[in-house]
Amino acid sequence: MKTLFAKSTPGRRGVCIAEPACCEADHLPAELLRSHAPKLPELGELDVVRHFTQLSSLNYGVDGNFYPLGSCTMKYNPKFMEQAAALPGFTRLHPLMAQLKGAGHFTQGALEVMYEMENLLCEITGMAAYTMHPMAGAHGELTGAMIIAAYHADKGNRKTKVIVPDSAHGTNPASAHIAGFEIVSIESRDGMVDPAALKEALDDEVAAVMLTCPNTLGLFERHLPEIVEMVHGVDALLYYDGANMNAIMGKMRVGDVGFDVVHWNLHKTLATPHGGGGPGSGPVGVCEKLKPFLPVSRVKKLEDGRFVLDYDHPKSIGYMAPFYGNFGVYLKAYAYVLRLGGEGLTRASENAVLAANYIRKRLEEHIHVPYNRICMHEFVSSAVGEDLNGVRALDLGKALLDKGYHAPTVYFPLIVPECLMIEPTETESKATLDAFVDDLIDILELSKTDPDNVKTAPHTLPVTRLDETRAARQMVLTDDV
Amino acid sequence: MPYVPHTAEETRQMLETVGVSSMDELFADIGPELRPRSFNLPHGKSEMEVMAQIERLAAKNKVDVVSFLGAGFYDHHIPAAVDTLTSRGEFATAYTPYQPEASQGTLQAIFEYQTAISRLLDMECANASVYDGGSAIFEAMMMGVRATRRKRLVISEALSPIYRIMLASYTTNLGLELVTVPHRDGNTDIEALMAAVDDTTAAVVVQNPNFFGHAHDFTALFDHAREVGAKSVISVYPIMQTLLRTPGEMGADVAVAEGQSLGMPLSFGGPYLGIMTCTSKMVRQMPGRIVGRTVDTQGRTGYVLTLQAREQHIRRQKATSNICSNQSLCALRALVYMSLLGPCGMKRVALSSIENAHYAAKRLTAIPGVSLMSDAPFCNEFAIRLPISAYEAVDRMTERGFVPGFPLGRYYEGLENCLLVACTERHTREDVGILAEMLGGLIR
Numbered sequence: 008m009k010t011l012f013a014k015s016t017p018g019r020r021g022v023c024i025a026e027p028a029c030c031e032a033d034h035l036p037a038e039l040l041r042s043h044a045p046k047l048p049e050l051g052e053l054d055v056v057r058h059f060t061q062l063s064s065l066n067y068g069v070d071g072n073f074y075p076l077g078s079c080t081m082k083y084n085p086k087f088m089e090q091a092a093a094l095p096g097f098t099r100l101h102p103l104m105a106q107l108k109g110a111g112h113f114t115q116g117a118l119e120v121m122y123e124m125e126n127l128l129c130e131i132t133g134m135a136a137y138t139m140h141p142m143a144g145a146h147g148e149l150t151g152a153m154i155i156a157a158y159h160a161d162k163g164n165r166k167t168k169v170i171v172p173d174s175a176h177g178t179n180p181a182s183a184h185i186a187g188f189e190i191v192s193i194e195s196r197d198g199m200v201d202p203a204a205l206k207e208a209l210d211d212e213v214a215a216v217m218l219t220c221p222n223t224l225g226l227f228e229r230h231l232p233e234i235v236e237m238v239h240g241v242d243a244l245l246y247y248d249g250a251n252m253n254a255i256m257g258k259m260r261v262g263d264v265g266f267d268v269v270h271w272n273l274h275k276t277l278a279t280p281h282g283g284g285g286p287g288s289g290p291v292g293v294c295e296k297l298k299p300f301l302p303v304s305r306v307k308k309l310e311d312g313r314f315v316l317d318y319d320h321p322k323s324i325g326y327m328a329p330f331y332g333n334f335g336v337y338l339k340a341y342a343y344v345l346r347l348g349g350e351g352l353t354r355a356s357e358n359a360v361l362a363a364n365y366i367r368k369r370l371e372e373h374i375h376v377p378y379n380r381i382c383m384h385e386f387v388s389s390a391v392g393e394d395l396n397g398v399r400a401l402d403l404g405k406a407l408l409d410k411g412y413h414a415p416t417v418y419f420p421l422i423v424p425e426c427l428m429i430e431p432t433e434t435e436s437k438a439t440l441d442a443f444v445d446d447l448i449d450i451l452e453l454s455k456t457d458p459d460n461v462k463t464a465p466h467t468l469p470v471t472r473l474d475e476t477r478a479a480r481q482m483v484l485t486d487d488v
Numbered sequence: 489m490p491y492v493p494h495t496a497e498e499t500r501q502m503l504e505t506v507g508v509s510s511m512d513e514l515f516a517d518i519g520p521e522l523r524p525r526s527f528n529l530p531h532g533k534s535e536m537e538v539m540a541q542i543e544r545l546a547a548k549n550k551v552d553v554v555s556f557l558g559a560g561f562y563d564h565h566i567p568a569a570v571d572t573l574t575s576r577g578e579f580a581t582a583y584t585p586y587q588p589e590a591s592q593g594t595l596q597a598i599f600e601y602q603t604a605i606s607r608l609l610d611m612e613c614a615n616a617s618v619y620d621g622g623s624a625i626f627e628a629m630m631m632g633v634r635a636t637r638r639k640r641l642v643i644s645e646a647l648s649p650i651y652r653i654m655l656a657s658y659t660t661n662l663g664l665e666l667v668t669v670p671h672r673d674g675n676t677d678i679e680a681l682m683a684a685v686d687d688t689t690a691a692v693v694v695q696n697p698n699f700f701g702h703a704h705d706f707t708a709l710f711d712h713a714r715e716v717g718a719k720s721v722i723s724v725y726p727i728m729q730t731l732l733r734t735p736g737e738m739g740a741d742v743a744v745a746e747g748q749s750l751g752m753p754l755s756f757g758g759p760y761l762g763i764m765t766c767t768s769k770m771v772r773q774m775p776g777r778i779v780g781r782t783v784d785t786q787g788r789t790g791y792v793l794t795l796q797a798r799e800q801h802i803r804r805q806k807a808t809s810n811i812c813s814n815q816s817l818c819a820l821r822a823l824v825y826m827s828l829l830g831p832c833g834m835k836r837v838a839l840s841s842i843e844n845a846h847y848a849a850k851r852l853t854a855i856p857g858v859s860l861m862s863d864a865p866f867c868n869e870f871a872i873r874l875p876i877s878a879y880e881a882v883d884r885m886t887e888r889g890f891v892p893g894f895p896l897g898r899y900y901e902g903l904e905n906c907l908l909v910a911c912t913e914r915h916t917r918e919d920v921g922i923l924a925e926m927l928g929g930l931i932r
Contacts, residue, residue: 008592011600011827021828022567024913027839031731034842035865039703041734045607047831055827056569059597059820063578066593070577083491084581087535093571096546101557102757103894109883116548117756130529142619142758145800145812156661181800181810187661190805227517258515260524278491280580282817283594284616284777286759302657325657329560329622329650330757342542348532351490357511358492361499364506364514381506381514408590413583419801436493437502463785468589470790475588478780478794484613484771485603 008065008469011048011058012486019049065469066283067413073439075366077385077416077428078176078223080253080275082359085346088279088339097338102330105316118314121331122306124341125290131344131352132252132269133262134292138301139332144250145178146327147270147289148217150302152186153324154268154293155215155244157300161322164242166214172200174223174420176248188214195422198224198378202233209241215268219248221255221383223420223428225363235265244268244297252276253432254360254383257353267294277340288336302327358433359384362440366431369444373451377423385430387423395451396458400425403450405472406464410446490532554919555891556848558869558910559699560621560648561760562749564727564837565914567828570751574821584777584813588792589784594816595791598779601823608729608826609743610736611765616777616814618762621746622654625693625723627764627809628742629655631773632691632719634808635741639664641691642684646671646698647723649899664690673862674700674871682712689718691742696724696732700861700896700908701845701869703732710739719770726750726763726822728867730835731842735765742766742774751825752818761818772798775809837913841868844911844920851924852909857931861906869910871896871903875931878907885926892923 031040050058067074074081092098097117105114125137141147152169159166169183170191180190191213193204200218209216216238220228228234238245247261247269253276255261261269273288274281281287293301303323304316347355360383367386371379375389390400404414404427416428431440454461465471494502508514533541555563574580578593585591585598598616605614618624629641643652645668652668659666669680676698685692692713697703710720719741724732727749735743747761748754766774772795780794800807826834845868852858857875874881878895885892897904911920 008596010596010603011823012603019830020832021830022569022833024829024833024836025840027836027843027913029839029843029846031839031842034846035703035731035867038705039733039865041610041729041732041737044831044835045610045730047604047607047834048827049830049832050827052567052569052828055824056573058827059573059824060576062593062597063573063576064593065591065596066578066582067587067590068578068581070581072590074583076583079583081581081583085491085535087539089575089580091539091542094543094546096543096549096551098753098755099551099563100549100756101555101563101754101891102561103557103559104555104891105756106898107882107886107891107895108879109886113550113553113886114756116545119545119548127529130527133525142623143811143813145810146619146623149810153657153660177799177801177804177807178810178812180805181803181807181812184805185662185810187663229517231522232519255518257524257527259518259522260527263525264522280577280817281583282580282815283582283591283597283820284584284816285813286619286815286818287813324660326622326650326653327657328758329620329654329760333758334756335753335759338542342538345530345533345538345541346490346535349527349529351532352529353527354492357514358494358499360514361502361506361511364508365502368506381508381516383517404587405589408587413590414587434491434493437498465589469592470589470784470788471786473588473784473790473792474782475792475794478782478792479797482768482771482794483781484599484778484794485606486600487603487606 008061010486014054015048015050017049019051021050021052021055072411072413073435073443074413075415075429075431075443076413077430078250079416080430080432082278082432083434084278084280088342091342092335092338111315115314118306120338120341122308122314124337127344128290128292131256132292133260134269135295136298136301137290137292139290139337140302140328141289141291142328142333143285143287144270144272144289145182147291148178148182149185150291150327151246151268151270152183154297154300156186157324158297159214166212168213170208170213170216173422175217175219176250179217179248198226199228199230200234202230205234206237209237211241213241213243215244215246217246217248219251221251224378224387225382225385226378227383231264250275254356256356258356262294267297273337273340278343279336279339286333286336288333300324355433362431362433362435366429366440366444373448385428388427388429389423390425390427395454398454398458398461400427402461402464403427406450406461408465409467412443553889553891556893556909556923557891559894559908560746561754562910562912563754563914564749564912566751566753569828570821570824573824574817579820580817585793592790595779597820597823599781599791601819602779604823604826605763606765608726609724609765610734611743612768613771614765615774616779617819618764618776618811618814620760620762621723622651624744624762624764625651626655626658627775628721628744629691629693631742631770632721634773635719635770636690636717638688638690640667640688642667642669642681642689643693644669644676644681646676646700647693647695648699675702675862675864676704678709681709685713685716685718687716691719691721693721696722697728697867700871701866702862702864703867705733707738727838730831730838741770747822750822752821759815759818761815761822776811777814840913841911844915845870847917848909848911848920851920852927855928855931868912869908871906871908874905874907877904881907881927881930884930890926892927
């Protein structure tokens with residue numbers, strides 16, 4: 008499809024803006040002005056509307072397609088949340104208004120949302136306090152790692168290392184590294200963190216262990232109580248990567264079992280739209296002893312019921328965001344939690360786990376399932392076996408695109424060969440799950456008889472497979488080259 | 489059963505297929521000692537009840553005030569089509585475009601965004617955005633650190649104090665030296681910056697227009713930085729970029745911005761848009777997602793995420809940064825906004841805002857005892873000195889539903905009597921007249 012720039016005609020006008028009463032030379036000296044106007048698109052409003060409507064039709068989204076992406080939790084996003092977040096009472100609110108002495112009462116509703124959301128997350132996870140500031144999951148990881156660093160520094164501990172199991176998300180080590188830590192990787196055994204390997208890696212220099220539980224194989228860490236004890240035994244902290252929270256709501260609270268820090272990816276578990284890559288929201292919860300280190304501002308409820316921002320936390324790690332995080336995103340998550348309530352969140356986890364196990368059972372005779380036991384909200388399969396005729400995980404994913412499904416997560420976690428990680432979520436009907444399984448079985452059968460057909464998929468989308476090597480070698484990053 | 493579609497019979501069939509007799513059997517791995525000590529959450533409510541509760545909360549905020557608050561975040565008009573187009577489910581409910589064949593809409597939009605942003609800032613490349621304008625400055629600074637392998641950063645005090653606090657927080661554990669060069673009457677002290685930038689400097693960081701609204705030309709500073717091997721980082725206000733000398737013309741290595749003014753509502757602080765651009769020499773140092781144009785097996789044009797070898801899912805702790813998302817939907821809003829207004833419309837928005845600010849400055853400085861902090865050129869925002877505390881002025885005027893600006897003493901010691909006043913195209917001469925009358929009445 009032609010770009011906006013190719014469709015542009017010099018002199019065409021879209022939205023009408025009144026002509027101003029001045030020109031730039033009236034107020035600014037010539038040496039401060041740009042020499043040429045930027046070549047931005049010049050289109051009529053309908054041109055713009057058509058362009059983006061047509062572009063949208065080239066996308067898969069949860070609203071149109073089943074997205075069984077493991078580790079990503081792409082559940083349905085209820086529409087009323089969008090309406091809630093679009094209320095002018097929130098969208099027109101200037102963030103600095105809350106910091107003005109006399110205008111704090113202009114923002115009481117927004118501060119209440121923040122306060123209530125923190126409390127709800129505390130109750131869901133059993134943590135002592137939350138910050139809503141982190142603007143994405145990985146930003147939450149960084150915030151958590153910085154809180155850990157501040158805690159140890161305050162105690163006078165010399166801690167330089169963070170342990171990250173090999174099945175963790177790639178952002179875990181990157182985030183801990185940017186918080187100033189060296190990373191120690193440990194290998195899994197039988198799909199679990201190996202207590203022996205952990206014990207060997209744990210010494211007095213370890214500041215924290217970052218754990219995903221259920222892990223990225225979809226399995227619950229059966230050694231969890233032992234791990235908690237070992238980590239705390241060397242005065243290290245235990246970090247919970249909250250990307251997989253969809254499996255455990257109402258079944259386990261990470262604070263109760265001994266995790267010290269946790270982050271959420273609100274767009275996953277609490278159903279805010281992923282937006283094609285953002286914006287997200289990555290609140291971080293901490294145990295009691297880490298509260299002094301949370302970012303400022305904190306929201307506080309006074310005895311008279313008013314809410315105020317509190318900056319008086321001398322041990323705080325400071326500002327992680329200019330204001331109070333991605334308010335518009337967590338407002339949606341807040342509405343979602345109110346809608347579901349405690350029983351609804353528990354039901355969501357139960358049905359997410361049921362759906363994953365249902366697909367696993369239905370597929371087990373058709374594709375290799377390396378850890379074939381009761382899984383949590385996702386499971387991994389492996390596209391290995393001679394009868395697949397060299398058809399790889401990526402090919403199966405591409406062939407699923409032709410059938411109208413987004414591909415499962417492929418090649419992650421790295422510890423499973425030709426991995427397809429499937430996560431159906433609780434919001435898909437049995438009919439959808441059955442159709443997906445049937446279609447995947449068809450593709451696996453086709454791999455036996457006509458593997459080239461699968462290897463060259465997709466065939467029905469706007470483009471066939473794209474040359475990624477060329478994109479990196481002959482970089483074309485704007486429409487100007 | 490909100491959003492869980494199964495009938496009781498379907499649930500029974502699914503449990504049977506799995507081979508368990510109850511839901512609870514699915515959670516056998518979570519032993520009794522690991523079960524929640526409490527789970528005291530409110531009961532679920534109907535959509536109607538929740539909406540009523542959210543509406544009640546929204547009504548507790550007061551947004552029908554006339555406000556001259558800015559400080560980097562501005563209340564510009566957002567054309568209706570921005571909301572309509574970006575709320576389409578195909579955009580809003582899509583995942584990160586890791587399967588490019590099923591994501592050409594998102595990918596082409598990012599590519600077009602990269603193009604438009606590069607042209608607006610007059611730089612060679614842009615990424616798909618980062619969290620916000622502050623994290624963009626941090627990432628830009630770190631590009632300078634990586635490119636020069638130096639650890640000293642020179643920052644103007646006229647850079648937003650909100651962002652300077654963020655930079656101090658982010659760099660706590662990184663062993664970097666942050667040198668802050670004081671402002672001079674609200675102006676960026678270019679001479680002092682030049683003196684501070686030497687061959688141990690990784691990057692110099694400035695803002696245009698700066699926090700006090702003053703516009704500068706940083707060409708000489710950036711020339712000097714280049715001579716001593718330091719990188720130049722500039723943060724700009726995108727709306728003003730249709731008029732002001734560009735980062736590219738000044739010779740910046742990295743130019744960043746808070747993109748909120750390009751079609752994002754103020755929304756109590758987020759989500760916003762961290763714009764990042766750089767020269768093509770620096771592109772491999774740039775964090776975050778980048779979209780490139782390529783071809784498919786039939787030679788047709790298509791778009792993919794590229795240069796992924798810099799990213800955390802491949803390089804883990806060796807990655808350029810830990811950023812794994814972008815503000816895709818916000819970047820889309822910015823692109824739709826720029827397309828609807830075009831270069832002419834955006835320039836008109838900038839000029840109307842400037843005209844309103846200059847009119848306001850004239851009216852306010854006509855009040856005895858009120859003066860501009862500096863006579864240097866400014867755009868849509870300016871700082872004035874009052875004969876009384878700016879906190880008190882703000883406090884007393886807000887009581888009457890009118891927010892005259894931002895008291896600079898909140899972030900700058902010694903500027904307790906100074907007020908930062910911002911205008912956009914949404915302000916009317918009548919708004920400004922009331923502001924002048926109220927402030928005049930207060931001071932008399």
